[in-house]
Amino acid sequence: MRVSIDEDGCVGAGQCVLAAPDVFDQRDEDGIVVLLDKEPGEHLHEATREAALLCPALVIHLAE
Amino acid sequence: MTEAPSKPTSGSFPTTRAEGCPFDPAVGYTELREKDPIARVECPAGIDAWLVTRYDDVRTVLSSPGLSSAVPVMGHANSEVDLTQAGTPGSIIQSDGEAHSRLRRLLTSEFTVKRIQALRPYIQQLIDDHIDAMLASDEPADLVRDFALPIPSLVICELLGVAYEDRDQFQRQSAILTSVDVAPEVSAQANGEIQQFVAQLVVSKMQAPTDDLISRLITRANESGQPLSVQELVVLALSLLVAGHETTANMIALSTVALLRNPDQLEELRANPDLVPSAVEEMLRYLSVVQFGLFRAITEDIPLGDETLRAGEWLVTSLASGNRDTSVFPDADSLDLKRKASAHLAFGYGAHQCLGQQLARVELQQVFSTLFTRIPTLRLAVPFEDLKFKDNTLVYGVRSLPVAWDART
Ligand code: HEM
Numbered sequence: 001m002r003v004s005i006d007e008d009g010c011v012g013a014g015q016c017v018l019a020a021p022d023v024f025d026q027r028d029e030d031g032i033v034v035l036l037d038k039e040p041g042e043h044l045h046e047a048t049r050e051a052a053l054l055c056p057a058l059v060i061h062l063a064e
Numbered sequence: 065m066t067e068a069p070s071k072p073t074s075g076s077f078p079t080t081r082a083e084g085c086p087f088d089p090a091v092g093y094t095e096l097r098e099k100d101p102i103a104r105v106e107c108p109a110g111i112d113a114w115l116v117t118r119y120d121d122v123r124t125v126l127s128s129p130g131l132s133s134a135v136p137v138m139g140h141a142n143s144e145v146d147l148t149q150a151g152t153p154g155s156i157i158q159s160d161g162e163a164h165s166r167l168r169r170l171l172t173s174e175f176t177v178k179r180i181q182a183l184r185p186y187i188q189q190l191i192d193d194h195i196d197a198m199l200a201s202d203e204p205a206d207l208v209r210d211f212a213l214p215i216p217s218l219v220i221c222e223l224l225g226v227a228y229e230d231r232d233q234f235q236r237q238s239a240i241l242t243s244v245d246v247a248p249e250v251s252a253q254a255n256g257e258i259q260q261f262v263a264q265l266v267v268s269k270m271q272a273p274t275d276d277l278i279s280r281l282i283t284r285a286n287e288s289g290q291p292l293s294v295q296e297l298v299v300l301a302l303s304l305l306v307a308g309h310e311t312t313a314n315m316i317a318l319s320t321v322a323l324l325r326n327p328d329q330l331e332e333l334r335a336n337p338d339l340v341p342s343a344v345e346e347m348l349r350y351l352s353v354v355q356f357g358l359f360r361a362i363t364e365d366i367p368l369g370d371e372t373l374r375a376g377e378w379l380v381t382s383l384a385s386g387n388r389d390t391s392v393f394p395d396a397d398s399l400d401l402k403r404k405a406s407a408h409l410a411f412g413y414g415a416h417q418c419l420g421q422q423l424a425r426v427e428l429q430q431v432f433s434t435l436f437t438r439i440p441t442l443r444l445a446v447p448f449e450d451l452k453f454k455d456n457t458l459v460y461g462v463r464s465l466p467v468a469w470d471a472r473t
């Protein structure tokens with residue numbers, strides 16, 4: 001699974017960080033998403049899919 | 065604006081809940097979802113609007129371009145509102161596009177998961193103090209007045225950097241603003257006072273910044289090369305108060321009623337404290353306190369299902385209805401604290417999705433991991449049937465909540 005994000009569209013709602021804290025974080029300065037892991041391991045796939053589903057700005061893209 | 069031939073209206077915007085079912089949305093949504101999911105309805109404000117009721121459609125449309133939030137909040141559901149008035153300038157909730165993202169980006173760092181986690185101990189302390197006070201008092205307790213209203217209000221004081229000695233006054237005024245039982249003059253006066261109070265607060269932070277949201281916001285905007293005016297800062301601070309106080313307060317009190325009416329669920333929660341985070345999501349879904357949904361103006365044609373929503377028309381998305389859509393939440397009309405409900409719509413969707421949601425979550429999580437543990441025998445002090453609910457305000461809730469418990473012997 002490859003994860004990509006479109007930072008410009010992020011609205012900093014933090015849903016991704018709650019769903020998959022090992023994959024996503026938020027920058028301290030402006031709350032915008034930071035991708036911690038571009039190719040999360042198997043055990044993180046479900047949480048990463050959840051994050052993509054929850055993101056209100058649809059800026060988390062997954063290629064599986 | 066073109067005269068678009070839209071389909072005829074099929075009825076009125078649902079506003080009335082069934083007798084004895086204070087937790088279920090207004091009657092009519094189930095049928096709309098099944099038979100007319102993208103409906104045209106007549107609204108109390110005297111306009112016709114599109115009403116979108118299915119979960120998937122609500123998400124799709126709220127994340128489409130072509131919508132404007134520069135409209136009166138709840139403009140469709142309020143017969144007294146003037147729809148020719150655009151939103152308040154500088155208001156994050158009522159702004160669009162670049163203006164909206166600028167305001168939002170100036171604030172997001174204050175509401176990150178990490179930052180809000182750091183407030184947890186403070187919130188817990190507030191909860192404990194208010195429970196202590198209720199337990200120690202000889203007066204009959206009203207959980208709305210004594211607990212649900214003050215806690216979110218004090219959290220916002222902390223966030224905004226309101227001085228301790230001013231917090232009582234701030235809280236009194238914001239409690240008046242959220243009440244449905246006060247005379248219009250009283251509420252207008254409280255409104256004026258709170259505006260003035262917030263304006264003074266902003267000016268004092270400009271002169272002598274401290275370590276709080278407003279001070280940091282001023283610095284951040286200055287550093288961005290586009291400083292915020294006093295007026296803009298006042299509007300922003302007030303919108304945090306308005307958006308974060310009543311919503312959270314109503315969720316605290318209404319969730320308590322819902323748990324007391326679902327004793328088996330309450331038992332599960334008590335037996336399994338790890339259930340609290342999912343229970344909070346489920347209560348947000350089940351109760352959907354932003355009861356009349358989100359109102360938008362359509363600025364560009366939006367294809368949705370078999371319809372085209374045309375520029376110049378109005379749109380209402382029902383969060384409460386989407387949250388009861390059985391294709392996403394099986395057996396959606398029952399409260400099931402073990403359900404995976406986190407994809408609910410209670411915080412909206414799209415670019416305006418609740419900025420304060422992590423804060424609301426932490427407040428509700430701390431409340432529901434504490435309240436029934438500290439007061440195990442908590443119960444209604446009046447018959448359930450006597451409770452009065454807020455049927456015509458933007459945010460749904462219970463007006464007052466008399467409670468009692470067994471004295472420790
Ligand atoms: C359970 C409690 C809460 C609920 C149910 C709730 C619900 C909502 C909803 C539905 C929206 C979307 C409005 C729209 O799209 O037009 C929203 C936006 C917003 N909420 Fe909340 N909210 C809650 C708590 C809070 C708290 C605690 C704060 C902050 C102190 C807050 C601040 C905001 C702000 C600033 C916006 C506007 C965001 C924007 O327009 O970009 N909310 N909220």
Ligand code: SF4
Pocket residue numbers: 005009010011012013014015016017024026031032033054055056057058059060
């Ligand atoms: S969920 Fe989406 S919008 Fe929210 S912080 Fe993550 S990437 Fe940004």
